[in-house]
Amino acid sequence: MSYSRRLFFALSLPDALQQQVIRWRAVSFHPDDGRPVVAANLHLTLAFLGEVSAQKELALKMQAGRIIQTGFDISLDDLGHWPRPGVVWLGTKRAPRALLQLAQLLRSQAARSGCYQSPLPFHPHVTLLRAATKPVAIPPATPGWLFNACHFSLYQSVFEHGRTRYHELEQWQLGQQDNP
Ligand code: ATP
Ligand code: MG
Secondary structure, three states: OOOEEEEEEEEEOOHHHHHHHHHHHHHHOOHHHOEEOOHHHOEEEEEEEEEEEHHHHHHHHHHHHOOOOEOEEEEEOEEEEEOOOOEEEEEOOOOOHHHHHHHHHHHHHHHHOOOOOOOOOOOOEEEEEEOOOOOOOOOOOOOOEEEEEOEEEEEEEEEEOOEEEEEEEEEEEOEOOOOO
């Protein structure tokens, strides 16, 4: 095994939510605002790993499998625009503690395995539009979808035939959610 692959840990959006998001996006933004991310690629990145060797991939998978963390609900009630990277995003005003803990664990495991981690604080978000470098009229509110995270996944990012696809390599369940 001598290959290396471009990997990241992320939460996937349930199919029904992906469809709701793209329907809402189509009526909430102008076609010139940016390039819409295809429904199947809507996700929330927990930790970006970059190009990873097969050996390191195995170690990262084993470490991910040891994580004990309960599931959580995320309210997608925030929207924003980062003009420099050209990203319009959907996020949350109140990130659940369990989400922050999960991302923090995955990021520190990644850093210990030698995967460069950005010093910027973790800002959980789902990218809606790319190449959005001009001013964008951001809608005042989102429909406020609630999304339940009951697992997290390792993805491979593949760029081929002019587009990026993500392949889910492995999935880990999160623990039973506490009743509020
Ligand atoms: P493309 O770059 O091909 O347009 P993409 O950004 O979706 O598409 P990747 O660059 O492979 O695909 O990124 C996969 C995920 O990791 C995305 O959520 C992306 O925002 C995130 N990501 C990519 N590079 C970094 C980085 N240097 N730091 C943090 N997150 C990153
Ligand atoms: Mg990218």
